[in-house]
Amino acid sequence: MPKIQWTNLPPALRDHLFDRLRERKITVADLYRLKLWRGSEPEAPDGLWWKDFGSFKVCGEGKYPKTFLLRGQPAKGQKL
Numbered sequence: 001m002p003k004i005q006w007t008n009l010p011p012a013l014r015d016h017l018f019d020r021l022r023e024r025k026i027t028v029a030d031l032y033r034l035k036l037w038r039g040s041e042p043e044a045p046d047g048l049w050w051k052d053f054g055s056f057k058v059c060g061e062g063k064y065p066k067t068f069l070l071r072g073q074p075a076k077g078q079k080l
Contacts, residue, residue, distance in 0.1 A: 001043040005063045013064060020068040026056050034058065048077025 009017070021031075033053050042051075044063040051058050057069040059077070069075055 001045070002063045003041050004038075004044045004060060004065060006038055006065065009064065013066070016067065017065060024056060024068050024070050026068060030056055042080060045078050045080070049080050050075035050077055051080040 020026075030053060037051065037053075044060070046062060048061050049059070050069075052075075055071050057071075057073070057075050058065050058067075059069060059075050060066045061077075
């Protein structure tokens with residue numbers, strides 16, 4: 001199974017992720033938790049997936065992260 005890809009993202013996807021981080025006011029502490037999880041090199045399931053960090057969620061499809069959601073926003077796919 002491939003790993004979730006965090007580097008060399010297509011420019012439009014990278015820009016979208018940064019926009020969502022700013023819009024949803026993801027904190028430095030939140031980003032640190034995301035960094036720790038990324039360091040574990042999580043595997044990318046086929047299809048839609050999401051990971052809940054309590055105050056926010058990261059959602060993706062296949063090997064790519066696709067967006068960030070706030071707590072309470074519904075996510076689709078497989079919970080990691």
